[in-house]
Amino acid sequence: METNEIIQKLNVIVEEKKDQILSDLITFIQYNTENPPGNEKHLANFIAHKMHRIGAHVEFEEVFKERPNVLCSLKFSDNGPSFLWNSHMDTVPVGNIPWNFDPLEGKKDSNFIYGRGASDAKGSLAAMMAAVEILKELDLPLRGELLFTPVVSEERGGEGTDYFVKKGMAGRAPIAAVVGEPTKCQIALGNRGSNRRKIIVKGVATHSSNPDKGKNAIYRASKLTLAIEELHESLKNKEKNPYLGSPVVSVNMIKGGVEHNVVPDQAEIVVDRRRIPGEGENQLDEEIEQIVERIRQTDPTFEYEIVNLNMDKNPAMTNDSHFIVEKSANTIYELTGRKASLTGIKAGTDMTNLKNDGNVPSIIYGPGDMGVAHTVDEFVPINEVLEAVKFYVLLATKVLK
Template structure:
């Protein structure tokens, strides 16, 4: 497949509206399957839900050997309310870039993985070992596809994994985790003219939020040299139904981005303690915590042999810098496989354009990533 064909195939994939919600990733999976079938690469489809299908592809050598995993997600976020200058699903090519939702995050990385496998197959490689592609559903909303595949054992045989999220082809060996607690306060309705006979859930939630943002809540952690400190913010608050009704429910959603030194269960216990503290002032307060998203932080040692190999591919002298990213990835689920393996995040795309209007990928970076994945696979499986 030449460069023009590689660019055209990426455009075809970007034009598929696999927006999450609802996802509709099956069409992407089928498009990839058709490509692999054409080149004699074994595939398997794993259904997650209606119109939502994961794809696994295996490129096997003639002899047994290590297994290199490649992974990317097929879903994209909504286009948003701000008007685009380019058709979000037109995959328009302009000034050396392809524009479209998912061009950066992360259909370019996913397609580059697939085309690297096709190219290696055409060259009669690998001679030993295996390359396994895990194309997932639902990464943008809880990494549900990678969770399903991990639970079904599809990552258990991996010896190393490359996640093709956008990094401008720079090497990242760590990313933050995500913990999204929802705190719900329950009250009792009453007529707005008689608030004393009700229990105002908004008032109680106000006290809880003040306690969280004040001195009663403090995250326990050791700052990470690549990821820095954890963060948290209260990003949603909703309560009440009518101006003349005392509200019987109010909730907040929090977004916490965690580092490897933290324990998510301990954070949840801290939030529960905050609620108990507020109860000493408001004994009729009733609140509970629900977890909307729980993704582990990921970190691979800079001294790992696979990391060193990737560094030598990116820079012959092995001097390529290592970094971390603040977002989570499907790696948050794949690290729960039975076998422990190094994870490197490496892919085309400018991270700052992800989820933005007029998202794009530079064609040169996209084509370079295909060659990077080929070179890494060749060296790792040699």
């Protein structure tokens, strides 16, 4: 079947299945998978049931108790490549700021579906699930295997995909992967990496009526915080990555003090450093050491401790000349008539696990905007969800041809 004929069939099938695709996405949102605690089990069962019903082979990987990855495969032949679609079932918490509607309702209007996870990344997940079903229905003479992996705990460091790469991918060697995250239906070639550290700043406690007898840990932590703000400004002058921009750093949590009348002997800050390719794994640790050395020039007894929060991820990038990028760009052009824009995700994604640890060349693609992920009144455009379904199907026909 020629590409134009496949596209014509796709347009008809997706229009016929539109209500069901959107209904499934709303159901996804209604399953509360805020992480922590995750609680992805019920959504995993829903997806597994749908995939089993269309004839896909389905397995569970129990990453944590009652928190399984789902491994779904469509096998077209014993010989041929394996092509991987990966996205995550968990979301960040709804948060304490009031929404304009129930964040777990899956509210729908003529253009958007709203709710926690609509963009990040249940829109991608629902589009991928629909695409598996349509690919099966098309019954094309493809080769190899399509592997669809809804995973747990992406929002807490990629634990689900990390487990899959180490266990579930054994015996498989996907030639390429698509990671489902919000890219506004453009091709993202990679993502930034991250370092997260808790810094415990020490002081000397004393009664607040005589503060000069002590060393106020909050004041010391404030010096460090302001120096990190200056570091962020200086990073803007570093050489930018063409797809990921400049590295960034921010202080996102602060804690200190025990009583209103006690000069505190300890304060804590949590620092998040986003890295681009070419920066070292210990970049933040080195920068903190340099800052402390400067602080000690005026406060020689400054004492601190760095705690690694064990959420480090390296940046990941696929070369723009790789075949998966070229085929993806061609797919976008054939579907929409527009030239594909190449971009990058400034946050972290599970592409790091797949590309760096699993050696699987990957792109990131999905409906929605990373700018509304993790925010109040999160939403995903309906037209992008449907476009993503077509993209995933047509790309698979090219990779598994």
